[in-house]
Amino acid sequence: MAENGLARRGKVLTLDSLNPFVKKVEYAVRGAIVTRAVQLEKELQQGVKKPFTEVIRANIGDAQAMGQRPITFFRQVSALCMYPDLLNDPNFPEDAKQKARRLLAACGGQSVGAYSASPGVEVIRQDVARFIECRDGGIPSSPENIFLSIGASDAIVTILKLLVSGEGRSRTGVMIPIPQYPLYSAALAELNAVQINYYLDEDKCWALDVGELRRALRQAREHCRPRALCIINPGNPTGQVQSRQCIEDVIHFAWEEHLFLLADEVYQENVYAEGSQFHSFKKVLFEMGPKYSESVELATFHSISKGFVGECGFRGGYMEVINMDPAVQQQLTKLVSVRLCPPVTGQVLLDVVVNRPQPGDPSYQQFSQEKQAVLSALAKKARLTEETFNQAPGIHCNPVQGAMYAFPRIYLPPRAVQEAKAKGQAPDMFFCLKLLEETGICVVPGSGFGQKEGTFHFRMTILPPLEKLEVMLQKLSQFHARFTKEYSELQAQG
Template identity: 60%
Template sequence: MQFGSLCTLGHGLGPWLGHGCRSRHSSIISCMSVVRMTHRAMSSKVLNLDTLNPCIKDMEYSVRGPIVIKAVGLEKELKQGVKKPYPSVIRANIGDCHAMGQKPMTFMRQVIALCTYPPLMNDPTFPADAKAKAKRILGACGGNSIGAYSESPGIEIIRQDVAAYIAKRDGGIPANPDQIMLSTGASDGIKAILKLLKQPDGAKKTGIMIPIPQYPLYSATIVEYNMHQVGYFLDEDTNWSLDIGELKRAVDAARKVCEPRALCVINPGNPTGQVLTRENIERTIKFAKEEKLLLMSDEVYQDNIYAPDREFHSFKKVLTEMGGEYANMELASFHSTSKGYMGECGYRGGYCEFVNFDPQVVAMLQKSISAKLCPSISGQVAMDVVAAPPQPGDPSYELFMKEKTHVLDALKMKAQMTVEMLNSLPNMTCNTVQGAMYAFPQITVPEKAIKKAKSEGKAPDFMYAYELLEEKGLCIVPGSGFGQRPGTYHFRMTILPPPERLKEFLERLKVFHIGFLKRYE
């Protein structure tokens, strides 16, 4: 699809492979009728838009939507020497740390390299603790090779290391390696748990409560599984905390149309950057208990805490310490190698801990993942390094801590710098980025801009993001991709670009924003 004057509705039909919708049309409806006409003409196919699984047709994933595809196109043009009003595209659309220049942790990569190519065990430049860890892991692999399959839930000693990590994190509350499964990133674990909750065809749809704004893996998977999305609005006025009245409103409304079965919480928040207080978590747990909801806590940003007055509390720890009936509640919590200080997205490492699940359901879960065989072993190894990093006295400890601190300190500084700059702009307010990797400012879009966007069948925040990309080469994700209160407009940007680059980003944004306000005054 050509962007610009052509279809920019974000229906996902055209852009991926340079073919598909190329029509000029001014609303989603006229676009869809173009589409329908086109594939009627192609009806010799078994699969066309009319015969495709409708859930696949309906799902959306904005983090990789049309804006990003446009950005990739612009980058290619710049490379080919096409003149643009900016020297380069700056991407702040996705939490892809290494792509934004963050360096891998040396120890992590040494361990994975040793597991990959064991002759390196004889290389004196590799430290002894990396070698010892690699040896231990290889000893647990079939044929001492990370090319062998593991058990479907992951290598046992790695699950033991993860259990020890969780127990330490939670002040000694024990974790059971048999209640942990390693996964292909956190996404894969989240999808596996959501799948368990699906009601039989013909029954009321499964309701899944998710925050609005949310990370769109949730909305996409809910559509894919033909479940019902039960959005609860986070409270922007209290730095995106969970409001129990709002949770109650959402679940009550939902019970009329679906059977709510799970409550998903993202803490620290994506895209919203809040870190929940312990008290907020306690009230949320009580709510879930009263409403008989299974808890799903997405805690992939647990290492990314920047606000001096906040710390990370895992749902498991809080629920266990609340005791009594709460300590037996079903909870699935998720972690990943992709975020934190390591940012190893490409390894697709992750884990899911399921607490207080019915043992027979656990058996079914295990069975259901067995056909996928196992998550990538190198991703499992990466997860092990996160769970069991070098300890004081180990040869790699100092370098590891230096690298870790460097990344986290820089993120903290960038979180503050970003929020300050955004809040200095007219018609823009941004909550404190207490954690995670994103700012989610609200824009007061002028009426004239809203009208223009609507007349073109676009969301106003999509138009804002699109113009920003075209004019200044900045790539962000419109708030509508995450959900927001009707009539409010936001965008998500990462705080990942290196400091100088982030400064440049914020300067370009400032110029654009002021121009945008003026244009639509």
């Protein structure tokens, strides 16, 4: 009996009564290995001796956490909108002030502290539409089809909510690439949809093969109803950039099989490899002619977190929907209205990303130099990462054509695989945890993204400053050599 003679009451919400689909959600990018990295950081701060002096968080594509400086113009306009008294400050360029005044005039009460329309500030949606038209060579884009969002992730989950329905063999199936960004598997688990894996071809630089799409679709139709196909281009975690021919093939496949296309294009400005070029799914769709452009349903996604911008914390993004049933689009508008609106500060920063300084503007030269410096550095780091890993025995890294990650394949001795399984860990998680404990380098095991059975990988970002990245790559390669030697010797002794 508890105090006052009342029986002790159990919790209303327990693991047994929790939504069972939430328990299935996993998100490796911020999973157990990151939790341990945070603990190690605290131990270092408390003076605990470690074989390293700092934890390097190469697990996530957070550019500014890795030392990338914000683009000056973007922050100037944001500052002016946040604190309009600065509009009288002569230290701010006139083009930044003009943009800030225009944006503030479009906000309720001329304040970014007011709610906006649920799909986003109308002026900003107009600017996004113009940005898309310019990018795609004049193909029309309507603000009515633009929905601003809390980063791209929020928009992707919203579209998935519209798509998912049914039970048993009629449950919605969604095709996702393997390796994939764990947002997709996590969202599908939470929504109780069926995840349909199609495998990218590592031997062909993570190419997408339509024959593999057909295999995955054929097998899935035996137990669910496939309704959507997700594409990540440039790839995360794999860093490949799809050719125009590949995109045409995918669009034809989606048209043929009556699938809704989701094109995650947040890394569209992160293309480094010679001969690689970003082609938007929308542009290719319309250039394929009315047969496709008037029938294939497509949602595309973009974000201010990636590219040369790196403003992850502002949580800004957008989606454009094409050929969506008007009645469904009304339901989409209803769904986004439930959350009132995306953060207006994120919308403001999105606007200056899509409505950036042009030649002749006071801020253009500085903006252009800062943008080019970020992208040139990333291209250099992409080449360095590939070259360093491919010089290390037991590690193979495909060219980092785009995005901001490497996904190298690693050899793990059989004894290490056995020990990992005995501990109930995926072998590459076992490797990554040991790497973290001995070097302070935090990367994400390939098992968190999906990979072919019997292969092992890890994902790491190429974002650290060049000098730190060089050291990190050498330490990682040396650790893999020690790890391989140790477990190979144990194998021989056993």
